[in-house]
Amino acid sequence: MITMAGCRTVPIGSYLQGLGMWRAVVRLLDPEAKAHWHAGRLVLSTHFSTADELIEALAGRFEPLPIASPWNAGAGYTDNGSNTTATGALAAVRSSSEPRLARLRAVVEAADRVTAEAHARGWSGTGKELWDKARKPDVMQLCRNEFPDDALAWIDAAVVLGRDERGRPDPTYSRLLGTGGNFGRQDVSSTYVQAVLAVLVKSRTAKQSGGWLRAALVGDESVPYLRNTVGQLDPGRAGGVQSSPLENDDEGFANPWAFLFAIEGAVLFASAAVRREGALTSRVAVPFAVDGSAGGFATDADGEPVRAEMWMPEWSRPATLAEIEHLLGEGRVEWGGRPARTGLDFVRAVATLGVDRGITHFTRHIVTDRFGQSPLAVPAGRIAVRDHAGPVGLLGALDRWLDDVRAVTRSGEVTSRMRQLDVACFDVSRGGGPAAMRTVIIALGRLHEAVANSSAARERVRRPLVVADAAGWWAALGPDLPELRLAAAFASGSDADLSQPVRFGSATLRCLLSPVRPAHGGKRLEWSDRPSAVAVSGGTVAALAAAHRRRGIPGAVSDPFAGDTARHRPVIKGVLSAFRRGLHASLSDVVALAAGEVDDALLGDYLRGLVLLDWSTAPLSRLTIPGDEERPFIPAPLALLLPFFAVDPLPIRLRRDDPTDTAVVLRPGPGWLTGLRSSDPAGVYTDALRRLGAAGITRTVTHVADGLDGDAVTAALLLRMPRGDRLAALRSVAVLPARPPARVLGEPA
Numbered sequence: 001m002i003t004m005a006g007c008r009t010v011p012i013g014s015y016l017q018g019l020g021m022w023r024a025v026v027r028l029l030d031p032e033a034k035a036h037w038h039a040g041r042l043v044l045s046t047h048f049s050t051a052d053e054l055i056e057a058l059a060g061r062f063e064p065l066p067i068a069s070p071w072n073a074g075a076g077y078t079d080n081g082s083n084t085t086a087t088g089a090l091a092a093v094r095s096s097s098e099p100r101l102a103r104l105r106a107v108v109e110a111a112d113r114v115t116a117e118a119h120a121r122g123w124s125g126t127g128k129e130l131w132d133k134a135r136k137p138d139v140m141q142l143c144r145n146e147f148p149d150d151a152l153a154w155i156d157a158a159v160v161l162g163r164d165e166r167g168r169p170d171p172t173y174s175r176l177l178g179t180g181g182n183f184g185r186q187d188v189s190s191t192y193v194q195a196v197l198a199v200l201v202k203s204r205t206a207k208q209s210g211g212w213l214r215a216a217l218v219g220d221e222s223v224p225y226l227r228n229t230v231g232q233l234d235p236g237r238a239g240g241v242q243s244s245p246l247e248n249d250d251e252g253f254a255n256p257w258a259f260l261f262a263i264e265g266a267v268l269f270a271s272a273a274v275r276r277e278g279a280l281t282s283r284v285a286v287p288f289a290v291d292g293s294a295g296g297f298a299t300d301a302d303g304e305p306v307r308a309e310m311w312m313p314e315w316s317r318p319a320t321l322a323e324i325e326h327l328l329g330e331g332r333v334e335w336g337g338r339p340a341r342t343g344l345d346f347v348r349a350v351a352t353l354g355v356d357r358g359i360t361h362f363t364r365h366i367v368t369d370r371f372g373q374s375p376l377a378v379p380a381g382r383i384a385v386r387d388h389a390g391p392v393g394l395l396g397a398l399d400r401w402l403d404d405v406r407a408v409t410r411s412g413e414v415t416s417r418m419r420q421l422d423v424a425c426f427d428v429s430r431g432g433g434p435a436a437m438r439t440v441i442i443a444l445g446r447l448h449e450a451v452a453n454s455s456a457a458r459e460r461v462r463r464p465l466v467v468a469d470a471a472g473w474w475a476a477l478g479p480d481l482p483e484l485r486l487a488a489a490f491a492s493g494s495d496a497d498l499s500q501p502v503r504f505g506s507a508t509l510r511c512l513l514s515p516v517r518p519a520h521g522g523k524r525l526e527w528s529d530r531p532s533a534v535a536v537s538g539g540t541v542a543a544l545a546a547a548h549r550r551r552g553i554p555g556a557v558s559d560p561f562a563g564d565t566a567r568h569r570p571v572i573k574g575v576l577s578a579f580r581r582g583l584h585a586s587l588s589d590v591v592a593l594a595a596g597e598v599d600d601a602l603l604g605d606y607l608r609g610l611v612l613l614d615w616s617t618a619p620l621s622r623l624t625i626p627g628d629e630e631r632p633f634i635p636a637p638l639a640l641l642l643p644f645f646a647v648d649p650l651p652i653r654l655r656r657d658d659p660t661d662t663a664v665v666l667r668p669g670p671g672w673l674t675g676l677r678s679s680d681p682a683g684v685y686t687d688a689l690r691r692l693g694a695a696g697i698t699r700t701v702t703h704v705a706d707g708l709d710g711d712a713v714t715a716a717l718l719l720r721m722p723r724g725d726r727l728a729a730l731r732s733v734a735v736l737p738a739r740p741p742a743r744v745l746g747e748p749a
Contacts, residue, residue, distance in 0.1 A: 445608025
């Protein structure tokens, strides 16, 4: 085995160079040669013992591929003065008697015939256009008809001739070779011919050919390179010594052998043009090439155009060239049961093993315009293929709604929020874990809010998003932050009876905080034609307090114990505002919220996202929020009010000699929630003490001094809590007699 240190997985030109070198070895020197990738380098399994033997054999027996692109003006087949270098290179090939150029001469002569025939048919363009745009596909088809068979692979690698909806010729270009073999103003076929002449024919440069070949294969870059256009495949060498922010030096540092092998490697993708719905167009898909997605790479710039993405596969076991040709030609990358269409689809498919087996990693390359209008393939990360989905599978539930959002003519905030979500989803797919999932839920909430606040977006996005599998999301988020736990407790609350099926018609905070409403009997949500019932611009805690006050209006929430006539059950009548269903908040989190120790903005970020989850089908009894190892100190104002804000009665032993607990129904007064917001809430606490006395509960305090923010306490009182925590709060302001000790059998009474 020979490790080719000069053939690396990045940049993409080096990756293709490795594939092309291997292909050249197989077609010219060793048909049984195998290859694989190890530590970012190509490893060649061949009968050659050393790299020096291989280099010597390649230098002596290399024959260039038959490559020609007469459909491009820069290829030099029409001597219109636009590219004298290209024209001169073709003339040198025509006049050369070098045997190794025989196949190249044959395709150049065929291209000459195509050019003459096309001009004779009147397909010429006007002005600077070589061909009439409507006739350019015809020129390409004529090339397929006239070129030698061994030259068709180049055409298939550069362009796929399909048909549009009306049956007219419609070429599709693989971004691997630019637009039909053009990298901006650089014609690939002309550069290829010039590189062939430089290493095989020209006496001035052929002397350096061996050094260039060694540099390409083993990475010994001590030789001087040619000053020439590099193209999109090797962005690190683009822009020469004269480049500056104000002026671009078009010439980089080019190794002719590296370019020859890179183009031969790209030709391996010729058979990758398959007809199936997927990437680049709806008619023709190129596996491992997809539409560009913003974000997900370190050099990403806001607003930077991403033309396409190419994901280059790595495999760790030696494979034959035929196996890799099949992989590149038929490799399938699927997400959500369909071929991956975008970079985001691709990274999620990679994370869930939605690719052909045998691949260990993919390196992502972004084709974007830099150095003016020159397209460059920029490396954007290496991603391992994993055999488990993890949290990535949850992201598929967002796709249909996000497709509607992407279809909107976006600008401003919706565009920005969509970009942030894409970046977050990339991080999850790359193994980001709970922290990355929390970023996703925040970004999703912000995007949904931006859509909800845009009337134009709501017209295109048919309905609000409802995300299934709340239990799965909750597990993936990792509830280790108080703001996250509190947001989940608020978001999951509803007025549904636990014994009945839950519907969206059961009141939730989402219907108060967002412009949405139940539709079709409460089975789903729709956009409301009115703004949110509660303004959220004043802060999250203030909005939650306002929502609680709306629920605290008499009659807003039905009370299952309003007509209770059970004997021996004290019922302290008042207003019910608590939720009947939802996650329980821990006492420490409730105290932190009431005391103003919670990040208001972060709480809001989590709440925006978590209200989008469908909590109605979640097994809430099994979705626990971490409890307190030790109960915290409860401020007296909060401790006094907490027992009143629950749906079910509290089991309280009113007298020591009572044989059993008494189910006491405690309800707050109708003016409490507005009173807490006043400058003097003392009346609320006085009424609470009076109501405890009316229920037969012995109080230990006669006066409570206020020291908490009214909105913070009001928001905290809306949370569902374990019954034991409410009893603990009650014990701090009242006497609850302990149960008499159990009598041992046979002990005197």
